[in-house]
Amino acid sequence: MLVAEDLSAVGGISLSAAVPVLTAMDYQVAALPTSLLSTHTSGYGTPAIVDLSAWLPQVFKHWTTAQLDFQQALIGYVGSVALCQLLTDYLTKQSLELLVVDPVLGDLGRLYDGFDAAYVVAMRQLIKPADVILPNVTEACLLTGTPYQSQPELAPLLQQLQQQLKSGAQAIITDVTQDDQIGCAWLANDQVQFSGQQRLPGHYNGTGDTLAAVLAGLLGRGYSLERSIRLANQWLNQAVAATLAQHRASERQGIALSGILREILALDQG
Ligand code: ADP
Numbered sequence: 662m663l664v665a666e667d668l669s670a671v672g673g674i675s676l677s678a679a680v681p682v683l684t685a686m687d688y689q690v691a692a693l694p695t696s697l698l699s700t701h702t703s704g705y706g707t708p709a710i711v712d713l714s715a716w717l718p719q720v721f722k723h724w725t726t727a728q729l730d731f732q733q734a735l736i737g738y739v740g741s742v743a744l745c746q747l748l749t750d751y752l753t754k755q756s757l758e759l760l761v762v763d764p765v766l767g768d769l770g771r772l773y774d775g776f777d778a779a780y781v782v783a784m785r786q787l788i789k790p791a792d793v794i795l796p797n798v799t800e801a802c803l804l805t806g807t808p809y810q811s812q813p814e815l816a817p818l819l820q821q822l823q824q825q826l827k828s829g830a831q832a833i834i835t836d837v838t839q840d841d842q843i844g845c846a847w848l849a850n851d852q853v854q855f856s857g858q859q860r861l862p863g864h865y866n867g868t869g870d871t872l873a874a875v876l877a878g879l880l881g882r883g884y885s886l887e888r889s890i891r892l893a894n895q896w897l898n899q900a901v902a903a904t905l906a907q908h909r910a911s912e913r914q915g916i917a918l919s920g921i922l923r924e925i926l927a928l929d930q931g
């Protein structure tokens with residue numbers, strides 16, 4: 662499986678979280694950083710960043726020459742319009758069984774720093790070849806041009822997302838609140854489905870990245886969409902609970918992953 666997203670040396674999110682999760686699921690992982698950061702961007706001040714946009718075309722060129730073919734791919738934080746286009750081109754040429762795109766654009770109704778309308782347009786291209794996309798509510802609104810609401814009407818939003826995807830592909834909105842629960846919403850037979858777990862106190866870094874890795878891994882292993890989403894929400898909830906139980910002095914380090922790894926290994930044995 663090709664996993665392309667930022668590599669933040671400190672903070673335990675994105676690529677650092679996806680690699681152990683997918684390795685525990687027995688994937689051979691090609692870990693492709695889309696940019697290098699000294700830390701992730703939440704809680705450590707301004708990170709030292711290396712822009713890899715000159716290196717990535719060389720990577721794809723080499724991989725093409727070496728005839729490396731990936732069966733699955735998971736795309737997270739990309740970072741620039743040029744890189745979105747480069748990835749779109751490369752991925753469309755691969756014959757992938759599964760392409761999962763987490764269209765990282767923003768949160769809480771706002772684009773992340775450094776992103777603009779042109780970036781949203783580039784992301785709309787990158788989701789086109791996807792089998793599964795995992796926008797949060799903010800990203801779902803941005804992709805569809807819907808004014809942001811924290812608790813939007815889900816059916817029209819999901820329908821508009823589906824229209825941007827190829828037939829058979831599935832949009833899953835990831836940070837949906839229903840009563841005291843947080844979870845995922847998607848469409849099945851035109852009906853909105855929801856699977857969630859109790860929302861625990863606090864805000865955590867890397868939950869979305871880990872959820873994306875777990876879902877990509879389970880779907881690639883042939884678990885049904887519904888089973889994959891249920892397991893992913895369950896495991897994320899346990900990981901957040903385990904993180905809370907550590908009584909950390911700071912919230913900036915990503916969630917505790919070892920419980921998820923144990924669940925994955927138990928699943929494979931059972
Ligand atoms: P991100 O903002 O990193 O993209 P999300 O907020 O979408 O992440 O969370 C992804 C998943 O992580 C949720 O669907 C849920 O399963 C879990 N999660 C996130 N925050 C909490 C929380 N406070 N309590 C329980 N589970 C959570």
Ligand code: MG
Pocket residue numbers: 763796797835869870
């Ligand atoms: Mg997210």
